[in-house]
Amino acid sequence: MGNTPSAEAKAGWTLVSPPAIYVLLMLAAPLLLVFGLSFAGLEGGAKVSLPLQEGQDLHFTLSNYAKLFCWSASDTCSSTDVRMAQATATAMGRSLLVAALVTLTTVLLAYPVAYYVSFHVHPSKKSLWLFLITIPFWTSYVIRVALWRTILGYDGAVDAALGAVGIIDQPLNLLQYGTLAIVITLSHAYAPFAVLPIFVSLEKVDRSLLEAGQDLGESRWTTFLRVTLPLSMAGVVAAVLIVFIPTVGDYVTPELIGSGKVPMIANFIETQMWKLRNQAMGSTLAVSSMLIVAVVATLFVLANRRFLGGRK
Template sequence: MARGLSREDKQGLTLIGLPFGYALVMLAAPLAMVVTFSFWTQNYLDIDRTLTIANYREVFGQPIYQTLLWRSLRISLIVTIVTVLLAFPIAYYLSFHVKRNKALWLFLITVPFWTSYLLRVFLWKVILGYNGVLNTALLQTGIIDEPLTFILYNANAVVLTLAHAWAPFAILPIFVALEKIDRSLLEAAEDLGDGPLRRFWRVTFPLAIPGVVAATLIVLIPTVGDFITPKLVGGTDGLMVANMIQIQFGKANNAPLGAALAVTSMVVVAVISIGIYLAGRKIGGKVSR
């Protein structure tokens, strides 16, 4: 087979060989290990390597796991919707209204990454706390008579914190998609009598769908597996499936069950992500036609 390859083909294989091997070792191998673990069972301090689906029976049979998985999906979907809705106007403004120093504006969007993710979560805990910045300000202005209790240690705090943390990841792909739009299409729509709103819904937004889909997937997939934010600001009502996975791998000493939970979450998220991608591609196909 090697004799039939041209010199360019051999050079190409050489170039991709190392990255492919790295990806295989660092990504595929751990994933295969987790999947294998999910079919084993924990026998006190030892692992019983007899293949079984008992862990998956427990995952789908115990209400607590179903509740945590559904809550994780619900919180992640809300975070994704909120983040994309807030990111789109910012990306639109940068693309269509900022004429100079766009690079500076994009640089400023990355400012939150200058600090640790953990530190940002702690700052939101300080802001939303019972005696935090928000409650103190509302009390001093007379808007409320007593501190608000529904803004911390629940799903609301998780949504707010995650939406802030992942906003830059949503802004950038939408901005790139908007930058690729041919402005002559908007001029043609204007010449045909379309107003600003009609041009937006018929030209701008459909052509920005690839960026919206990318932003949706970038935010949705990692937030389902986030365990730091729910642990710090979620309380008992904001815990997600990743927290249970962490417990199973840690205190509960049941790695196979934790692996089964991880694989189940991954499959569910993969199905949802494929559905979102196909829906966006379908919309994009209609626009191109």
């Protein structure tokens, strides 16, 4: 009947192979290519433009990475390289700052929503609420960005509203504060991503634990702090990662909201890859940014490991 371990293993492999092959082709292979290209160089330090010309031979080099550390001009660092390294560092820093702010805003706003739906919405209405929360996803992100331009821009909805109630007499034009506008737009876009994992973790909290907390002398608020919050931290951590990781690499928002004046790291990668046709340098930036995100995410998970799986 095919119940022997080897037959089961075979069946298992058969079942996982289509997605596994897909992942290998679509994710692992391009990643490896980018990783390889980031160490690629040409004779005489010429930029690596694909496809290669006749007679060009790629060789292994660390010079792409070295260029990221050109803090001052030297034999190996031209003044262009120095400007480039500084601008890259700024963009990377901005990416991390924007991602951190977006994550903070999103999670702080999403938690009460998730809490309300989990604890105060009648079970039969919970699906409806979750469905409604996903409404922002129904329109294309580009359209939502365009709408945010209208809302935040000169004499836009925000200016009109604040002007009408007399808080401001000059238009604020929030759009001119590129980073702020990017944070507002991205926070809105990622809110549902943060609500869902937090909601799921709150749903798993045994309600009798909350009664136990109160029975043992804690108020509703202190019970929340000592019981509900720690038990839902797995969802919060998931939400943080889900929001943080893609926002670091966001490319559309700075382009459309910030009009390219406040580029993030993804815009730099795009410039290297397509405008400058320096695929090796583009790959180097991509790998570096991936590495930084990986380190930040790992540190965050480690800092919260007592809430995850390994319960005391």
